[in-house]
Amino acid sequence: MNTPNHRLAGLLTALLLASALAACAPAPQPASPSGPSLSGPSAEGAERLSGTVTVFAAASLKATFTKLASEFEAQNPGTKVTLSFAGSSDLATQIGQGAPADVFASADAKNMAKLSDAELIDGTAANFATNTLEIAVPPSNPASIASFADLARPGIKVVLCASQVPCGAAAESVEEAAGVTLSPVSEESSVTDVLGKVTSGEADAGLVYVTDVKAAGGRVRGIPIPEAATAVNTYPIASVGSSRNKELAAAFIAMVTGPDGRKTFSDAGFGAP
Amino acid sequence: MEQPRAGGYHGIPRWIYALAAAGALFVLLPLAAMAARVNWPQFIPLVTSESSLTALGLSLRTSAASTALCIVFGVPLALVLARSRFRGQQLLRAFVLLPLVLPPVVGGIALLYTFGRQGLLGRSLEAAGIQIAFSTTAVVLAQTFVALPFLVVSLEGALRTAGGRFEAVAATLGAGPTTVLRRVTVPLVLPGLASGAVLSFARSLGEFGATLTFAGSLQGVTRTLPLEIYLQRETDADAAVALSLVLVAVAVTVVGLTYRRQGQTDRGSAAPAGERLDGTQ
Numbered sequence: 001m002n003t004p005n006h007r008l009a010g011l012l013t014a015l016l017l018a019s020a021l022a023a024c025a026p027a028p029q030p031a032s033p034s035g036p037s038l039s040g041p042s043a044e045g046a047e048r049l050s051g052t053v054t055v056f057a058a059a060s061l062k063a064t065f066t067k068l069a070s071e072f073e074a075q076n077p078g079t080k081v082t083l084s085f086a087g088s089s090d091l092a093t094q095i096g097q098g099a100p101a102d103v104f105a106s107a108d109a110k111n112m113a114k115l116s117d118a119e120l121i122d123g124t125a126a127n128f129a130t131n132t133l134e135i136a137v138p139p140s141n142p143a144s145i146a147s148f149a150d151l152a153r154p155g156i157k158v159v160l161c162a163s164q165v166p167c168g169a170a171a172e173s174v175e176e177a178a179g180v181t182l183s184p185v186s187e188e189s190s191v192t193d194v195l196g197k198v199t200s201g202e203a204d205a206g207l208v209y210v211t212d213v214k215a216a217g218g219r220v221r222g223i224p225i226p227e228a229a230t231a232v233n234t235y236p237i238a239s240v241g242s243s244r245n246k247e248l249a250a251a252f253i254a255m256v257t258g259p260d261g262r263k264t265f266s267d268a269g270f271g272a273p
Numbered sequence: 274m275e276q277p278r279a280g281g282y283h284g285i286p287r288w289i290y291a292l293a294a295a296g297a298l299f300v301l302l303p304l305a306a307m308a309a310r311v312n313w314p315q316f317i318p319l320v321t322s323e324s325s326l327t328a329l330g331l332s333l334r335t336s337a338a339s340t341a342l343c344i345v346f347g348v349p350l351a352l353v354l355a356r357s358r359f360r361g362q363q364l365l366r367a368f369v370l371l372p373l374v375l376p377p378v379v380g381g382i383a384l385l386y387t388f389g390r391q392g393l394l395g396r397s398l399e400a401a402g403i404q405i406a407f408s409t410t411a412v413v414l415a416q417t418f419v420a421l422p423f424l425v426v427s428l429e430g431a432l433r434t435a436g437g438r439f440e441a442v443a444a445t446l447g448a449g450p451t452t453v454l455r456r457v458t459v460p461l462v463l464p465g466l467a468s469g470a471v472l473s474f475a476r477s478l479g480e481f482g483a484t485l486t487f488a489g490s491l492q493g494v495t496r497t498l499p500l501e502i503y504l505q506r507e508t509d510a511d512a513a514v515a516l517s518l519v520l521v522a523v524a525v526t527v528v529g530l531t532y533r534r535q536g537q538t539d540r541g542s543a544a545p546a547g548e549r550l551d552g553t554q
Binding site: 087089093157159162164165184185186187188189193196197200201202203 | 385389390391406407485486488489490491492495496500503504505506507508509510
């Protein structure tokens, strides 16, 4: 009478183990650039940088920061950049609770202000990029969206960010500037979720950042909105006060705010600060 | 779902108690830490705000609906898994249990490709005028998907423990399969069914990942309490903590009530019957 129960228990254990193992598997490392550094020795001067710098960056910076981190490692042999991406408010909360970050790059001024008000960052934050909203539609544009006002047509399934998160606050100011009130079918907690609803074809349109449209490649089509100029999101970066490797943190920030960073960000669709 | 063995060996080494206490603390301490962070003077206004009450109401309604669906589909599944033998049965069981260990977001993606507008069934449904995306139905589907295994596992365990002897007797007395199911099997495993249903309800109440991926988040339509907590956390940590405590309280109440009732039933009629059965073996 016990055997089937045992078998059930065994099966459950196996499933649990499998999922635990899957969770423990190491994440693939970002590919380091092949060959020696193209830009030659570091412009910083003669001092040799070493050690690990931990960078907490907004989720929308994933592609650009991953690229900059491997360039940084190539230019400064012996250094390692550890990246952690999440929503800016999550990261700010984590740093507030003592997470070991050396550098914080936020997607909005508000979350950076949270940390600077709590005196958790060094000096003042430097703005390094801006981002604006754009309409994202599936490549076939099934609802024939051409302008911001089209989003308010009855029957259009439009997805926005909730007003509690930066992209939702920006969407609200665009609505105000355009004098158009939208009735979204969903108000997501992150811009990634908005984009996901559009790429999967669930939604007819969504409001996301210009850089999200660019990063999505052919999976969505972007429709610029002139009214978006009223809601420009600025990205600040700063070194965290409790950092143990301030030299390396400063060098990484210099790269982000310098010409290398400038080029990477404009390639990805970010605006200049 | 092990049955208690009366008169068995009860000695437990002391160090087991120490580890058991550590295990219990590991669960209780974070809950206590959260309770300590609640802004008590503001607690009532925070949890009775319009968005909170809407989210709580939606959560309770959708969880009740998904528990009903779990019973409708989970009871037959458990019966088939426990009472019949066929090729591929182990495989079927493994797949039915899969949502237990699957990350909910994966469940959400799978549901999207099934019931979404571009999905396997979604296209036909849309042609028939049924739209599931961004509707409360989508929330119920997501909750049912993750909660179903809890009912199946509980009930299958109860069915195996109960054995098939009463049913066999009923059948020799001339009862048809449906009568046996209705008059003998279901009453026999009712406590197991009840605890399975409660676990499903509790799991539905806590569902987050699949809902977020599949149903979206709109106040009063798809934004259940866990999604509301996730969103509030962005701006208002106090509200998020207060709502978390409400969710914990609801879950504790529901689970606590059932286990108490089940305990009483066990001490009543079901347990002696089980013992008598074991004695005849």
